[in-house]
Amino acid sequence: MKRRNFLSAAGASLAVASLDGVALETSKRPLRLLILGGTRFIGLHMTELALARGHTLTFFNRGRTNTDRFPDIERLRGDRNGDLKSLEGRQWDAVIDNSGYVPRQIRDAATLLEPRVARYVFISTISVYENFARANDEASSVGKLTDESVETVDGATYGPLKALCETAARAVFGERRTSIIRPGLIVGPDDNTDRFTYWPARAARGGRMIAPNDPRDPVQIIDARDLAAFTLRLIEDGTSGTFNALSPPGRFTIGEVVNESMAAANALAPPTVAPKAEWVSTKTLDEQKITAWADMPVWAPSEGDNVGFAATSADRALKAGLSIRPMRVTVRDTLAWYLGRPESERTKLKAGLSPEREAAALLAIEQSRSKQG
Template sequence: MRLLMLGGTEFVGRAMTGAALERGWDVTVFHRGRHEPPDGVTALHGDRTTEDGLATLATGEWDAVIDTWSAAPSVVRDAARLLKGRVGRYVYISSRSVYAYPTGPGLDESAAVVEGSKDDGQVAYAEAKRGGELAAIDAFGDSALLVRAGLILGPHENIGRLPWWLNRVARAGRVLAPGPRDLPLQYIDVRDLATWTLDAIEQHLGGPYNLVSPPGHTTMGELLAACARTTGSDAEFVWTSPEAILKAGIEPWTQLPIWLPPGEDHDTMHQGNVAKALATGLHCRPVAETVEDTWTWLRSMGGQAPQRPDRPVVGLAPETEAAFLDGGH
């Protein structure tokens, strides 16, 4: 299988590239040259946002292309148009953020989506991903596969969500644990995302697929317990009600990564319908494996995960946590 990977050197792209190489695929990575691509690929350089930035892709044929672009949809449009007729299938790694908010629990791929345009420049994330979908569909029609990923965790994460929790739990002491303890979580390990996507290429799948674990694949309590076991920490988890956390002005998702209190936001992020992906072979590894492998990688990085420059740094400042806990919580 001949695969063209647009990107391929960080987090999701890296996982896709690595999984394809493990299958013996012939992989071409098109990237800006800021990071070294994995051994065994053909590397092409270019900046998609500049004039003639796609020049090195003017020739060549591939069975599929995977595109993880998250910004201006016009960039996806230009790549898809250039590759039309020379690539069998266009795989766009989209997001469940394309659904019109609030999505409510249990909605599938038929749910209403936000407005978007393949010709848009810089727009908000949800509109950008929807515009990217439309760009892929415009050029490839039924041969466009739209992978609507949910929360993505795992080794090489460059957002910092699971790395923050691992480092925080490893420091031990009293840890603010956002409740309820049995709050269900829904996410996808980046390697399971890669495996399903490559399988989907082999199955010639097209159209939209929600790509995240089944609802309740783990819970907040199980996730933090896995962090403690993996890091060997004797941290004391101070389980705290959502009401107390919100009243203190502590922000879900950003200051307390992964966590969202029960309600519309939680239903949207952690209660999605993935029956379609499960029916086509989606397998999700246990949370303990994701946590353990992320910790192993994080330690190899000296405990410091890379940070995407276009995303805010996540996590609760130690002094904010201490002030909250010292206040009697």
């Protein structure tokens, strides 16, 4: 469709639905949206909101992940690695690319779609930034690879590859038809990484729980539902550009994550022994080989090379309509979702300290404190 027509989708709207207890509005004009991916975590939330806003969706994926979710949505089968045939000859108002990790995937899909799709929305990441020794904004330098043809996605290449993906999207669709969203840590119901989920899940187990350093330490997150709302907002408003999408610096602390988790556990699933946070200094965490981020998810000390860890600017997105829900709501809904998961998933989280390691560390910390007198 023509950009002019697309832009006219913005503007007045009609209240009809409710999601999360929040009044929703349908878009002035329903759009046809293609999601590359769509059946995992962030795609699920984008889908739920897009449907509530009256849009029509198509998923493109291999048909492996969550095949039972949203059965009524049109599914195009294919593979970003070599089989895009099912995308040929179709028209959409926008494509949301959730599942691109190497620039070839973006180049191939964007080139095929460009003549018949008005806007390319690429879900990138704040990991594109070259370093976190400073507070980054969208103008900060991004990481680079010596060999840009590398396709192995790991801790070292993920960010620079996503930066190359952004460039590939802009190269095909042009600046005026491309929206790049760089989320921070995405959290909330359906999160398949268990990182944020660790905290409410841990609190629901009750008893003494290790918490990192100082409750005042800053953290940044984005609830997947706020990310979904922002993504759709950019599409409906026809907004181009690059946007960090996360809570602004100073909005949230690890203390709020832990305290809201304990409050939610006491309210939704009171354990036999109420949860109690034991705030453990970074020095003691190091002594116990408890790592930031992997063992203590969401948190890392804002110091040295990491001083800008929780200081990434969200100003541009906030001006473009990003809204951040209260931590209490994110924690409560994440816990409610977690409690409904199968037991095998609940007892084997992919992130955070295992009960055994935590118990051993608590004992060691206690012994060392009593030795020191």
